[in-house]
Amino acid sequence: MNREVEELIRQGMAAARVGEKEEARRHFEEALRLDPNAAAAWLGLSGVVDSPEEKRRCFQRVLDLEPGNAEALAGLAWLDRQQTPAPAEAPEVLYCANHPTVETVLRCNRCNKPICVKCAVQTPVGYRCKECVAELQAHYFNAQAWDYPIAAAVTLFLSIFVGAFLPWLMSMLPYGWLFMFFLTPPVSGGIAEAARRAVGRRRGKYTWLTTSAAGVLGGVLGILILWRQIGVMPWLTFLIFIVLHASTLSMRLR
Ligand SMILES: [Zn+2]
Ligand SMILES: [Zn+2]
Known part of the structure; x- marks a missing residue:
């Protein structure tokens, strides 16, 4: 690696450290124009380009030139984590009102109480707790003792x-x-x-x-x-x- 390339990379790093991305990018690209195999310039460039695709291409070039380069590997791993889609919003985990250790996602659609599968009664109008079903039945079954x-x-x-x-x-x-x-x-x-x-x-x-x-x-x-x-x-x-x-x-x- 010649002196000029080394100097360009050094200046690029300096610019990148103070947040001058455009300036840094110009230095790294100039260094790569002179020496496309300057792994340090690719690594520097990866830090100042914006899109994940560009970053990935930079890390890939570093690894082509220096297989096993720890920074590039870490960078790719980081990119992979960024690109994994965030899991869809998980349903709120509730605990059954009658069984406090049992997780559930169901609620009684009348009183809104969380109920587990055991406690849920499926009715034509949705899941209900046993208490609500009993209450409505008592209302419906209005027979007297005699x-x-x-x-x-x-x-x-x-x-x-x-x-x-x-x-x-x-x-x-x-x-x-x-x-x-x-x-x-x-x-x-x-x-x-x-x-x-x-x-x-x-x-x-x-x-x-x-x-x-x-x-x-x-x-x-x-x-x-x-x-x-x-x-x-x-x-x-x-x-x-x-x-x-x-x-x-x-x-x-x-
Ligand atoms: Zn209920
Ligand atoms: Zn339960």
């Missing part, structure tokens, strides 16, 4: 009559069992409606269950009474009746 026994008693009473007479009457008709399929759903639906009216149309979460149990019990009592009093057991029509009766009650009162 509603369950009242609805059950009405169903039981009516089912005794229907269970005794409908299968018996139909068993006396040709193809009566077939008629059971058409007659039972509207009759059982009528009983469900009577039970509903008896409790002022209030909704109970388990009305469907207690009422259909009462319906089955009533039907069985009805057929037993019939058997004891008249001595007939229309088991086929009764079987069809009791299955359809229970399913109709549970569907209509859900």
Whole structure:
């Protein structure tokens, strides 16, 4: 490396140190015009060019000339870090309100409380916490304490009559069992409606269950009474009746 090139590089460094980039750049470029293989000039130039592409090209030239040059390697590594896109804004990490050690990104869309996957209930309107779901259900299921026994008693009473007479009457008709399929759903639906009216149309979460149990019990009592009093057991029509009766009650009162 000749004296002139050395001097240009020295002046370039001096200019770069005081922030005179343009001045520094002129010196380094002049040095490289005289000696394109002056690694120190490429290294100096890398510090005063603006674009990452230019910097990278400078570091690359240094490494071509001096493989393993630590400054150039560090410079390239630095450029790589700069160019890695910043990770997309990570969702805020929350901790479940019920499980303080469980991280989550979900919130209840009603009360905004953070909830983990275990605590989240997926509803048609989004994720909700169990407390909000329970609260809304309590609002929806407005049955009072006596509603369950009242609805059950009405169903039981009516089912005794229907269970005794409908299968018996139909068993006396040709193809009566077939008629059971058409007659039972509207009759059982009528009983469900009577039970509903008896409790002022209030909704109970388990009305469907207690009422259909009462319906089955009533039907069985009805057929037993019939058997004891008249001595007939229309088991086929009764079987069809009791299955359809229970399913109709549970569907209509859900
Ligand atoms: Zn909630
Ligand atoms: Zn939780």
